[in-house]
Amino acid sequence: MWSCSIWALLPPVYSAFTAAGLWVVYFVAVNHQTIAPLGSKYKRRNGSFYPPYISVAGNSPPASCIFSEVMNLAAFVGFILAVLRYLQLKHTVVSQCLNAGGLLAFSFACFGMTLVGNFQIFTEEMIHNFGTLMTFGLGTLFCWVQSYITLRANLKNEGKKAGILRFLLSGSITLCMILYFSLMAQGFHMQAAQCQWALVMFFLIFLSTFGIEFRHNRFDIMCTEHSGGPESLSDSLEVSRYQPDQL
Numbered sequence: 001m002w003s004c005s006i007w008a009l010l011p012p013v014y015s016a017f018t019a020a021g022l023w024v025v026y027f028v029a030v031n032h033q034t035i036a037p038l039g040s041k042y043k044r045r046n047g048s049f050y051p052p053y054i055s056v057a058g059n060s061p062p063a064s065c066i067f068s069e070v071m072n073l074a075a076f077v078g079f080i081l082a083v084l085r086y087l088q089l090k091h092t093v094v095s096q097c098l099n100a101g102g103l104l105a106f107s108f109a110c111f112g113m114t115l116v117g118n119f120q121i122f123t124e125e126m127i128h129n130f131g132t133l134m135t136f137g138l139g140t141l142f143c144w145v146q147s148y149i150t151l152r153a154n155l156k157n158e159g160k161k162a163g164i165l166r167f168l169l170s171g172s173i174t175l176c177m178i179l180y181f182s183l184m185a186q187g188f189h190m191q192a193a194q195c196q197w198a199l200v201m202f203f204l205i206f207l208s209t210f211g212i213e214f215r216h217n218r219f220d221i222m223c224t225e226h227s228g229g230p231e232s233l234s235d236s237l238e239v240s241r242y243q244p245d246q247l
Contacts, residue, residue: 011211035051102145147166173206
């Protein structure tokens, strides 16, 4: 018998499909000789074989079509994850300003994902780079905030284990981001691209860990009728503790 909420599957499935989509973009770009493979000695020859940055891999068709779709879907579902996490923590001991701040930060990070996916780097470099800074910068901030919140909320007495894991992932994400920008500025493009891929994978792993707490909750959408009110219908999202014996 399934002993936890079905919502526990959403974060890991989201991370797995997003990672798979990005790697499909990478392999398509390598197959069309747009970028050099990761781990190879980067050499630019006759306008081909750019360094394997994620944005460069998703710059030219057909990889750009897949990249835009992946980033748009990742931004949409990522925003839903952030909202569910906010609702889960709404009635806990966590500061609601901190909880709302985390939601706001990741909402803008998701918007940055759409800019990255829809404005290719070789055609709209300024907008694309702005979206990259929003995604990486605010996404990293969200990870640190959620790591602290995990320890503070201590849901089901699992806060210490989950919090340590998230702090380690947040540190790895921050280290990769610092190395990425530093190496890129120094012209070590292959190493910078490797750090970028590692950063994104660590970030997706971080988001997948929300399944730890989501398995204890059920999220229901309720539609109720209010007679005599200014509105005839109103929708509300209800969060309740999951009880396995109710199945």
